Amino acid sequence: MKSFMRRRFVSNHYHKDLRRKLQCLTQGSMSVQNYYEEMKLAMTRANVKEGHKVTMTRFIGGLKKEIADEVxxxxxxxxxxxxxxVIQVERQLNSKSSSKFTSSSSSSWRSNWKNNKVATNPKEDVKAKYSNAPSKGVGNIASQCPNKRAMVTRDNGEIESESSSDDEIPPLEDRSDVEAAEPVLLAYNLTKVVTWSNVNIIFILGTT
Structure with a gap:
């Protein structure tokens, strides 16, 4: 009855299609177990009945080359x-492939790590070095320099260097008891130039 119904309602093209798919069936990306099940299903759909040797030949012919060579x-x-x-061979090949991949990844990581590693000298400290002109020192800010000097410009145009502690104006002499032939204009003009942090600030300390 099944054969009669199949011949009556199933076209010949359908059977040819099923047989063609069975002939072209290969393992591809499938596992061995999945490939075997697909082959058995295709044989059932195409109503293929064959001996065990033919089936084994068909099965081996669709396996991946590396597996077929081992089998x-x-x-x-x-x-x-x-x-x-065949399943045992597949597991062995997968295990070898996994080991090679792990070894290759480890070697690649070590190589990249060595290439990207920055060689540093632990004895050298990275410091910000400041150089100030008066003391020619390293690591001092000009305003904190122990050898700080102030430049003084006198009336006659001479420039003298004095200690930073001499911040006071020199005392003025009282010459009111000295007679002069003609009015004399006494003027005290002292211009002090202070160097601080590389900035020249001019102070007019006093004028009489």
């Missing part, structure tokens, strides 16, 4: 025995 060296009698050996 051909094995001894097997039945399709179930063949399937078991």
């Amino acid at each position: 051909e060296l094995q001894h097997y009698m039945e399709i179930e025995d063949l399937l078991h050996k």
Whole structure:
């Protein structure tokens, strides 16, 4: 009855299609187990009945080349025995591939780490060095320099260097008791130039 219904309602093209798919079936990206199940299903749909040797030949022909090459060296009698050996070969190849990938990744990581490693000298400290002109020292700010000097400009145009502690105006002499032939204008003009942090600030300290 099934054969009659199949011949009546299923076209010949459909059967040809199923057989063609079975002939072209390969493992591809599938696992061995999934490939075997797909092959058995395709054989059932195409109503293919064949001997065990033919089925085993078909099965091996669709395997990946590296697996098929290993299986051909094995001894097997039945399709179930063949399937078991093929699964073992697949596991071994996957294990080797995984080990190679791990080793390659580790080597690549170490190589990149060595290339990117910055060579540093622990004895050298990174310091900000400040150089001030008066003391020619390193690491001092001009305003904190112990050898700070002030430049003084006199009336006659002479420039003298004095200690930073001499901030007071020199005392003025009282010459009111000295007679002069003619009015004399006494003028005290002292211009002090202070160097602080590389900035020249001019102070007019006093004028009489």
